[in-house]
Amino acid sequence: MSIQAKQEEIIEEFSMFDDWMDKYNYLIEMGNSLEPLDEQYKTEKYLISGCQSQVWLYAWMEDGKLMIRGDSDAVITKGIVSLLLRVYSGEPPAEVYEDDHSFIDQIGLQEHLSPTRSNGLMSMLKQIKLYALAFKTKQEQKDKNE
């Protein structure tokens, strides 16, 4: 499924919630079911700064796709990590890098995007884009050399 298709799916899921409580309960549910990140990656190196809760993001390349795993010590934040992984993990880094993450607005989580919000959704997106850019550049270099 493309990034676009996954985002549309999420928008549809969120459109079913009548109030914020349902929305947050869903985020909590997603947070609780997020596959925990291997302890070896819960280090300073993978820690995202700018979050009131701790967030770790780890990424690698597999068959030309950007793979991402993440975790947090707060459940709502974990729910947000889970959303981002669902959209971006397993996608080509160039597409991840170019995506405008407009779905955040459409599911009503834009309040978490403001830089004054300390859950760091902005920082997480930035880190994912940075990983995408790094792997994209690396791949382009490799393609050039071959």
Add this chain to the structure above:
Amino acid sequence: MSLNTDIQKIRKSFPILKQEMNDRPLVYLDNAATTHKPRVVIDAISEYYNNYNSNVHRGVHTLSQKATEAFENSREKVRETINAASAHEIIFTSGATEAINMIAFSYGEKYIGEGDEIIISGLEHHSNIVPWQLVAERKNAHIKVLPVNEKGELILEKLDTLITKKTRIIAVNHISNTLGTINPVKEIIKKAHNHDIPVLVDGAQGIPHLDVDVQDLDVDFYCFSGHKVYGPTGVGVAYGKEKWLSDIPPYKGGGEMINRVTFEKTTYNDLPYKFEAGTPNIAGVIGLHKALEFVESTGKEKIRQIERELLDYATSQLKQIEGLKIYGEATNKTSVISFLINDIHPYDAGTIFDKLGIAIRTGHHCTQPLMDHFKIPGTVRASFAPYNTKKEIDILVEAIKKVKTMFG
């Protein structure tokens, strides 16, 4: 008059409290971060800009004289409020943080050298830690920490073993912003003075709740912010005994702090201007005057009485919630409750509180070393002002129960 009548009367003075937040009446329980401003303060600021905005101490024109008079009247009000011996011992700053930085820098320049020691406490806000670390780094000096017990009180007996011949200053807060602990600053000052060591008290949380008499405390430096005592942001005070302020070098250079400038040598102005380089926050200083008058007319005793009742009520209500742990149970504490609910992350709880219209602080409260002491990432902190009501505490209790269900 009943407690609630008193509260409602005070509440009427604060226009902001009428609004709704996320479609619910605003419940503001973040008063240790900043207090709201009564109408008199807001009006005074607006009147200054509308009617006599002008720079202070410079012009001979009437407007400037009017502004200067209002500015200096505020200094006198601060002097009276903390019972300083003289108005020129009151230095206006941008807040408690700048005040502490100023003293740490200026005192440090003159009196702290290689191998010297600075004692701070385990309850300090970052703004009474980092300025001292900067001095220590510059001068190759060391920081020693007065430890905290499990109730969140300073272990005063340890001070005797921490003080050495190399101790140059002790810096401690009057009240812990995170736990509400009221520290025995008078005893600390007495102990310090037995060894001729001066003491700086960070009074950011002290001023809104306690009667502060700097002469009775015999404190050498006392710093606080206007915005935590119903005044504007961007204004604060560094009080220092004249003997220290005359003795230590200025912190910033610029206009107004000079006596005579040539390119070869500058001589400094007298106190307090020596420490007030540049155009000050005139509107803020004028607003602070009104804030202190507001506190005086409300009555500190009345404020404390209401806050004590709110604290006791909240503590008893919160203690009935299973899985809720209160951090900071000092015998002598002010209207602050820090807590955690089971192992729910404070950030998670705070997000839901916000949705329920409750403004409450979550996180480390700029006291990371204290959080490390309790081995927790942070807390949820409710802090009360005399415009808070028991009903608001009931709303908080219901919200805590909701959070428990959602994350349970």
